[in-house]
Amino acid sequence: MRKLSHPDHLAEWKALILEERPVHAKTIAVTAGTCGRSAGALPVIEALRTEIVKRGLEKTVGLVVTGCHGYCEMEPSLIIYPEEIFYKRLEAADVPAIIGETVLKDKIVSRLVCEDPATGRPAVRPKDIPFYRKQMRLLTEANFHIDPLRIEDYILLDGYQALSRALFDMTSESVIAEVKASGLRGRGGAGFPTGLKWEFCREAHGHPKYVICNADEGDPGTYMDRSLLEGNPHSVIEGMLIGAYGIGASEGYIYVRGDNPLAVNHIGHAIERARKCGLLGENILGSEFHFDIHLVTGAGVYVCGEETSLMASIEGRKPYPRQRPPFPAQEGLWGRPTNINNVETWVNVPLILRQGSAAYAAIGTERSKGTKIFSLIGRIQNTGLVEVPMGISLREIICDIGGGVKDGKALKAVQTGGPAGGCVPASLIDLPIDYDSLVQAGSMMGSGGMVVMDETTCMVDVARYFLDFLQDESCGKCVPCRIGTRQMLEILTRITRGLGEPGDILRMEELAATMKAASLCGLGQSAANPVLSTLRYFRDEYEAHILRKTCPARVCKEIVSAVPASEEPRR
Amino acid sequence: MTPFPKSKDCEENEAAAGMDIHDILKEAGNRQRDLLAILHRIQTACGRIPAEAVPAVARHLHLSPSEVFGVLTFYKSFSLESKGEFTITVCLGTACHVRGGVEIAEAFERKLGIKAGQTTPDKRFSLETVNCLGCCAIGPFVVVNGTHYPHATAKTVEAILDAYQGAEGPA
Numbered sequence A: 001m002r003k004l005s006h007p008d009h010l011a012e013w014k015a016l017i018l019e020e021r022p023v024h025a026k027t028i029a030v031t032a033g034t035c036g037r038s039a040g041a042l043p044v045i046e047a048l049r050t051e052i053v054k055r056g057l058e059k060t061v062g063l064v065v066t067g068c069h070g071y072c073e074m075e076p077s078l079i080i081y082p083e084e085i086f087y088k089r090l091e092a093a094d095v096p097a098i099i100g101e102t103v104l105k106d107k108i109v110s111r112l113v114c115e116d117p118a119t120g121r122p123a124v125r126p127k128d129i130p131f132y133r134k135q136m137r138l139l140t141e142a143n144f145h146i147d148p149l150r151i152e153d154y155i156l157l158d159g160y161q162a163l164s165r166a167l168f169d170m171t172s173e174s175v176i177a178e179v180k181a182s183g184l185r186g187r188g189g190a191g192f193p194t195g196l197k198w199e200f201c202r203e204a205h206g207h208p209k210y211v212i213c214n215a216d217e218g219d220p221g222t223y224m225d226r227s228l229l230e231g232n233p234h235s236v237i238e239g240m241l242i243g244a245y246g247i248g249a250s251e252g253y254i255y256v257r258g259d260n261p262l263a264v265n266h267i268g269h270a271i272e273r274a275r276k277c278g279l280l281g282e283n284i285l286g287s288e289f290h291f292d293i294h295l296v297t298g299a300g301v302y303v304c305g306e307e308t309s310l311m312a313s314i315e316g317r318k319p320y321p322r323q324r325p326p327f328p329a330q331e332g333l334w335g336r337p338t339n340i341n342n343v344e345t346w347v348n349v350p351l352i353l354r355q356g357s358a359a360y361a362a363i364g365t366e367r368s369k370g371t372k373i374f375s376l377i378g379r380i381q382n383t384g385l386v387e388v389p390m391g392i393s394l395r396e397i398i399c400d401i402g403g404g405v406k407d408g409k410a411l412k413a414v415q416t417g418g419p420a421g422g423c424v425p426a427s428l429i430d431l432p433i434d435y436d437s438l439v440q441a442g443s444m445m446g447s448g449g450m451v452v453m454d455e456t457t458c459m460v461d462v463a464r465y466f467l468d469f470l471q472d473e474s475c476g477k478c479v480p481c482r483i484g485t486r487q488m489l490e491i492l493t494r495i496t497r498g499l500g501e502p503g504d505i506l507r508m509e510e511l512a513a514t515m516k517a518a519s520l521c522g523l524g525q526s527a528a529n530p531v532l533s534t535l536r537y538f539r540d541e542y543e544a545h546i547l548r549k550t551c552p553a554r555v556c557k558e559i560v561s562a563v564p565a566s567e568e569p570r571r
Numbered sequence B: 001m002t003p004f005p006k007s008k009d010c011e012e013n014e015a016a017a018g019m020d021i022h023d024i025l026k027e028a029g030n031r032q033r034d035l036l037a038i039l040h041r042i043q044t045a046c047g048r049i050p051a052e053a054v055p056a057v058a059r060h061l062h063l064s065p066s067e068v069f070g071v072l073t074f075y076k077s078f079s080l081e082s083k084g085e086f087t088i089t090v091c092l093g094t095a096c097h098v099r100g101g102v103e104i105a106e107a108f109e110r111k112l113g114i115k116a117g118q119t120t121p122d123k124r125f126s127l128e129t130v131n132c133l134g135c136c137a138i139g140p141f142v143v144v145n146g147t148h149y150p151h152a153t154a155k156t157v158e159a160i161l162d163a164y165q166g167a168e169g170p171a
Helices: A008-020 A034-038 A041-056 A092-105 A151-156 A160-168 A170-183 A192-202 A224-231 A233-247 A262-275 A307-315 A342-353 A357-361 A395-402 A437-441 A459-473 A479-496 A504-518 A528-549 B014-027 B032-046 B054-061 B065-074 B094-098 B101-112 B152-164
Strands: A026-031 A062-067 A077-081 A085-087 A114-116 A122-123 A210-216 A250-256 A292-299 A337-344 A371-378 A386-387 A412-417 A422-425 A449-454 B086-091 B125-130 B143-144 B147-149
Touching: A008 A151, A026 A041, A026 A092, A034 A041, A034 A262, A034 B054, A041 A062, A041 A092, A041 A412, A041 A437, A062 A337, A062 A504, A077 A092, A077 A122, A092 B032, A151 A233, A170 A192, A170 A233, A192 A337, A192 A342, A192 B147, A210 A233, A224 A233, A224 A262, A224 A342, A224 A371, A233 A250, A233 A262, A233 A337, A233 A342, A233 A528, A250 A262, A250 B094, A262 A292, A292 B032, A307 A337, A307 B032, A337 A342, A342 A357, A357 B125, A371 A395, A371 B094, A386 A395, A395 A412, A412 A528, A422 A528, A422 B143, A422 B147, A449 B094, A459 A479, A459 A528, A479 A504, B014 B032, B014 B054, B032 B054, B032 B065, B054 B065, B086 B101, B094 B101, B101 B125, B101 B152, B143 B152
Parallel strands: A026 A062, A210 A250, A210 A337, A250 A292, A371 A449, B086 B125
Antiparallel strands: A026 A077, A077 A085, A114 A122, A371 A386, A412 A422, A412 A449, B086 B143, B143 B147
């Protein structure tokens, strides 16, 4: 690998990689993100390696250890190219059949194939599998192909070409104009227009300027950022490079959650490789543009995902959030103009430059463009990461992609937006999902968690769970959040124990208004959302707990223990 | 991943621990922004941040010891006390909560006779909870020193304790 010092070097390198690449008749791509490994991917990979060597197939069969393919329910899984055969729930014992039958004789091993529940027929290729069929995998498709430890794999998929286009065919103003025209909004939660944010930072006075990638993904039940960092780390780096060029920043930081060691490892490795190739550092691709990225590993504090807290953490100070304004674009890291975007936002940037803002803006709804990755979890048949165009209905996500509620139970609600979000009731299942529709429904997009709840889920317990989380994570700097989350949790705990009093609901609503108005940062301002949104749609459940001392879903143990033994609690 | 990764315990070898911190500081930068990375390295090398290290770190970064102390106690990943040989981490993310993660954590608490966040008196086990490790399809989810245990049940709890109770401790 040589240092790239001219825009043409990218294409030359790609040609060279293609030329030197061994021509394999078959390539096996095994999913090995964090969850794939937890489900047992590594022994499968080891067995595949051994089997390939044992049968002397090193020259004809390639093995790629990729990141997450999104279909967590079926992991460990693999795809055999070129036929695109998807095999699910593998064990090392399946390997001889995979090699002996499929790879050598082109026979499908039917027990490893997914089934289309609608037709009862086998669904062999991802595009036949209901889970993948309605997805639009613009950001996550590369995870099917790339070995995240090989920059060459990213180059083969035209990686860093968008950067080259930005540096040599576009001015920094036109890069920002392009992102503005695409309609991209921040994927971290608030949905602020990305191009506009960049422009604020670009126009701010101060030098140097910084860009930050917020990879402190802490919302329980979300892991799309981890999956992108693990599976396709160079796309994050390329997005940051393009943003930095547009904004005029010379230094970047990636702040990654320490609880995701594989993500830390892969992005760290990618930064080093990019630096060695001259894609980070001085005179990138021979241009006048200098930019480098530092990796900072977080240390297990949820509030560090809040931007002012995150910056304090990078600076080595106690990571308390602070008042805004001034916004980071004016006074950010070390008081300099700083632009912070979330991982998924950054990964959208190379895509926008590759296909052009018009094509990008053609996807989605009027005010929410592109795709969004959701983590579909909870009481759902197909747990996993799904990438769908904005505006898709909740019904399509839950029923078509998710395969419906687990065990044929009735859908009660979908919780979106993480702890700061809210619940969308089953009656709104035809709601088209975008930033604005979710807010109207009393929830929010957030970072993209989607927790499916059925009749066995108690909504008061859910609210209590999130308040327990938020109370624990409140940093304690401001009173409304510190005391408010505590009081709210105490009231909710009383209610779930059958000790609720008439007037509790009113008390919580008053408390919620104070927390929202007076808290310093997003954590406190939105901490009451889980309560408010469940009250909006499931007030009767609160009333059942408070007035009749019953838990309709039979979840709250203290109340349930008072009911006759014939009606055993579910858990 | 190896089943029983080794971690050094400072208490067992004070002299070596002193060396470690000195070496870590020698290699690290000396600006305030280097604090987090330094704390990570000490925590990894020693399994805790020894209180004796705080003044040295503060001097190195031209900070007051109270500033360093304030930062390190803010973060959950850093600990002044040494952890047990095996750290059991129970995920309590939304998906694990819905599937009964709390019961798993409570089972460990009962069996070990400690609360989450504590270490057994024989320093064998530390019990911790974490807010989502993003393995939502295979919860309830437990990690012991980097080894993953998906679909945890009451039986898993016993199996884990049996396996590690009899296991060779780290060197």
